[in-house]
Amino acid sequence: PPPAASPSSREWQGGQVNFIQHRDQDAENRAMQEAANRSRGGDNLKGASRLIADGDKRSTSWLQKLELINSLVGQGKDISLDNIAACGVYLRWISTGSIACVEDGQHHRPNRMAEVARDIFINLETVAGELYKHGPEVGEAERQVMRQLQPWLPSFSSEFTCSVPLTRIRDIAHRNDIPQDVKLEIKHSIQNKLHRNAGPEDLVSTELMLKRITVDAYPGQFNDDFVNEFTIFHKELKRFFNCAGALERVDALRDSVEEEAKGMIDELQGAMWALDGGEAGHDGMLGREGQAVLRALRAATAVRSHITRALSTGMRNDAPNESVVQRQAWRLAEISLEELAFVVMARAAACSGAGVEGEGDGSAHFSGVLNSAGTEESRAMWTCSCEAAAQGLRQMALSMWRPAECNAAASEIEAWCQAGAAAGGPISTTEDALRMRASLQRSQRLIEAHTEALIEGYGESPAGLGDAFGLPSHVGSTFVDSIIRAGVPFQLSRLITPMLRATSNAAGLGAGGYDAI
Numbered sequence: 001p002p003p004a005a006s007p008s009s010r011e012w013q014g015g016q017v018n019f020i021q022h023r024d025q026d027a028e029n030r031a032m033q034e035a036a037n038r039s040r041g042g043d044n045l046k047g048a049s050r051l052i053a054d055g056d057k058r059s060t061s062w063l064q065k066l067e068l069i070n071s072l073v074g075q076g077k078d079i080s081l082d083n084i085a086a087c088g089v090y091l092r093w094i095s096t097g098s099i100a101c102v103e104d105g106q107h108h109r110p111n112r113m114a115e116v117a118r119d120i121f122i123n124l125e126t127v128a129g130e131l132y133k134h135g136p137e138v139g140e141a142e143r144q145v146m147r148q149l150q151p152w153l154p155s156f157s158s159e160f161t162c163s164v165p166l167t168r169i170r171d172i173a174h175r176n177d178i179p180q181d182v183k184l185e186i187k188h189s190i191q192n193k194l195h196r197n198a199g200p201e202d203l204v205s206t207e208l209m210l211k212r213i214t215v216d217a218y219p220g221q222f223n224d225d226f227v228n229e230f231t232i233f234h235k236e237l238k239r240f241f242n243c244a245g246a247l248e249r250v251d252a253l254r255d256s257v258e259e260e261a262k263g264m265i266d267e268l269q270g271a272m273w274a275l276d277g278g279e280a281g282h283d284g285m286l287g288r289e290g291q292a293v294l295r296a297l298r299a300a301t302a303v304r305s306h307i308t309r310a311l312s313t314g315m316r317n318d319a320p321n322e323s324v325v326q327r328q329a330w331r332l333a334e335i336s337l338e339e340l341a342f343v344v345m346a347r348a349a350a351c352s353g354a355g356v357e358g359e360g361d362g363s364a365h366f367s368g369v370l371n372s373a374g375t376e377e378s379r380a381m382w383t384c385s386c387e388a389a390a391q392g393l394r395q396m397a398l399s400m401w402r403p404a405e406c407n408a409a410a411s412e413i414e415a416w417c418q419a420g421a422a423a424g425g426p427i428s429t430t431e432d433a434l435r436m437r438a439s440l441q442r443s444q445r446l447i448e449a450h451t452e453a454l455i456e457g458y459g460e461s462p463a464g465l466g467d468a469f470g471l472p473s474h475v476g477s478t479f480v481d482s483i484i485r486a487g488v489p490f491q492l493s494r495l496i497t498p499m500l501r502a503t504s505n506a507a508g509l510g511a512g513g514y515d516a517i
Contacts, residue, residue, distance in 0.1 A: 014097020017205045021184035023192065031102040035060040038099065038469055045464045048072055048086035053468040056090075061104035062199035065094050066116045073149075074119040075317060079127050081142050086461045088149040089479060094200070095152040099469055101199035110165050110198045110240060114156040118321075121153055121328055125315040141457040143400045144450070148483060151335055155242050157325045166194060166240065168233045177223045185209070194237075203241050210234050242332060246340035247272060249333040250303055256326065261306050268299035272340075275347065285352040285384045286377065293351060294384060296344045297391040301398070304337040308398050334398075338488060341395045345491035348388040352381070354494045363498040370502035374424035382425050385499055386417035392492035393443060399488075401450050409446060412439040427506035437503035440496055447489045447496070455480055 039057050042050030055068040069087045073079065093099045124146050127138045138146075159165060173187040186209065194202045210230060213222045238244060244252075250265050257265075271292065274280050280292030307330055315327055348354075353366035370385070372378040390410035397406035416436045420426035427433040458480045466476025484490055 011096045012200075012204055013093075014100055014201060014204070017189075017201060017208055019185040019189045019205070019209075021181065021188060023188055028103045028105075031100075032060050032105065035100055035102045040468050040470065042468060045468060047082045048080075049082075049461050049464045049468070052086055052090050053465065056099070056469075059104075060102050061106075061108075061197045062094065062101040063108050063113050063116065063197065064104055065090070065099075065101060066113055066120075070116050070119050073123060074116075075123045077123060079123065079138055079142060079146070081139070081145065081457055082459075082461075084124075084142060084145050084149060085458045086465065088145055089458065089462050089465050091149055091152045093465075093469075093471075093475075097201065097204075098471060098475060101197075101201065103197045107196050108198075109163075109195055110154075111161050111163065113154055113198055114160040114165075114240075117153040118156040118161075118324060121150065121156070121331075122315065122317055122319075122324060124150060125324075125327060125331070126317050128311070128314055140401065141453040144453055145457045147335060147338075147399065150331060151242065153242065153328075155240050156328065157239075158321075159236075160240050161321075166233075166236060168229065168236060169194060172226070172229050172233060175223075175226055178226050182209075182213070182222075200241065203237055203243065206234050206237050244332075244336070246300075246333070246336035249329070249336050250307075252329065253307075253333055257306070261303070264299065264303045264306060268296070268303050271296040271299045275344070282351070285348070286380050289351050290348075290384050293344060293348045294387055294391075297341065297348065297388060300337055300341045300344060301391050301394050304334055304341070304395070304398050307334045307337070338395060338399055339486075341392070342486065342488050342491055345388070345392050345395075345488055345495075349491055349494040352385060352388070352495065354498055363494075367498045367502055370427075370499060371505055373428050373506055379421065379425040382417055382427070383421065385495060386413050386426070389440075389443065389492060389495050389499065390414045392488055392495070393446070395488045396446065396450065396492070401453075401489075402446060405442070406446055409439055409443045413443070427503050430507050433503045433506035437500060437507060437509075440500040440503060443496055444493070444500060447493050450487075450489050451484055454484055 036057055039053050041057065042053035045053055051072065052068060055071070056065065059065045059068045069091055071077070072083045073087050077083070090099070094101055128143070128146065154160070169186070169191045173183065173191040175183065178186075190202060190205055190209065193205075213227055213230060247269055250268065254262055254265065275292045275296050280289045281287065283289050285293070311327070311330055311334060315324070319327075353369070354363050366381075369377055369381045390413050393406045393410035393413070397403035397410075413436070416432065416439060417426045420428060420432050420436075423429075423432075426436045462479035463476040466473070466479070
């Protein structure tokens with residue numbers, strides 16, 4: 001079977017990809033004209049959003065749009081919140097097809113896009129160090145918005161910065177053992193397009209063709225060697241567009257880490273295979289499923305902690321190319337582990353009974369067990385929930401969101417849970433309940449502050465740019481909300497809210513009560 005669809009194609013919002021058997025320059029010119037007129041200009045916008053809306057009218061191809069971003073946040077440019085917010089919105093939309101990338105009448109191989117991405121990445125990473133950094137100081141909101149930009153940059157590893165990258169598709173397009181119509185479509189829709197004006201739409205085209213010659217084909221319809229070569233090319237293209245999952249990324253780091261880290265990676269892979277392969281079952285937080293979830297969370301935090309330690313110093317802007325390439329691989333592995341933690345945290349919330357939004361009081365069972373102070377089931381649920389919450393807080397710390405306070409809150413929750421384990425649980429007495437409640441409130445404030453930072457950080461950029469490009473109003477208005485809901489803090493809040501309610505009840509404060517200061 002073919003590889004699973006890449007992240008970019010799953011999020012593809014662009015139009016349908018058409019396969020052609022000959023180049024139609026008239027159609028290309030029409031598409032260029034439409035793309036040039038897509039933006040209404042930035043008359044009603046300010047700052048970076050205005051520059052992007054105006055600049056896009058002269059930038060029809062993916063390369064030109066990347067160069068537009070580079071002019072705002074590339075090497076030598078100040079990392080301001082306005083610039084990275086507007087560029088982050090724009091980069092995501094051109095990467096997912098919300099804003100179409102078309103031909104520009106020129107000829108640039110993919111190595112040019114890789115070089116532009118390298119400039120952008122270097123400028124972001126020179127200010128990203130925790131221990132020390134180079135360049136201007138950036139705030140906590142800037143750090144969070146920067147993280148949303150980096151995964152959408154293409155790779156600039158040596159296989160893509162060479163003078164003629166991605167040549168396998170050329171050899172495939174010149175094979176004589178495939179039907180003529182398929183051969184022509186590969187040549188004109190993928191090979192020539194990719195080597196002339198590469199863009200995210202090329203990965204979508206490649207995945208559609210891969211599906212056509214594998215899933216949709218009858219046995220023996222296509223030569224096995226041809227299918228194998230095309231599958232390898234698809235993997236190469238995914239690497240270029242940096243479309244890979246967390247396990248794939250961390251596994252690729254094996255040759256550059258010590259034995260202890262390799263053991264951490266093995267543990268993470270084993271934990272995720274147990275969770276995804278069905279071995280853990282679906283018996284809830286207090287059963288094998290819950291233990292598998294907690295194992296996966298611990299493993300993800302351990303591997304990510306190791307990676308972030310290696311990234312804790314800012315990168316020099318004169319770093320050798322090999323170091324820059326390696327840092328991108330490590331940075332994207334770290335970010336993908338955060339995405340993996342989001343998935344596992346969602347599983348933790350689901351198997352604990354924390355509920356699904358939109359389905360009434362879905363957390364009633366979870367809350368009921370937590371409130372049953374003194375019972376074995378309640379003690380076990382508090383133990384599991386506290387560990388899951390603590391791991392979620394540590395994941396927030398690894399994202400450089402108030403790390404000292406997030407780690408402190410995590411340690412507090414674990415300490416109060418362990419202290420109450422010998423008795424009737426962490427909320428068996430009023431004093432214990434108030435103590436746990438204070439730590440959960442602290443955690444809740446961290447989550448709320450993170451949400452506010454993203455909302456204020458992006459400001460009017462999504463709505464303003466969405467309007468300038470004529471996108472449906474919901475695309476801009478829900479942009480930040482979609483990022484918030486795809487983050488670890490959102491899933492953590494699903495766990496903490498019922499836990500906080502239970503502590504308030506145990507302390508005799510009800511839903512309101514007093515807030516810890």
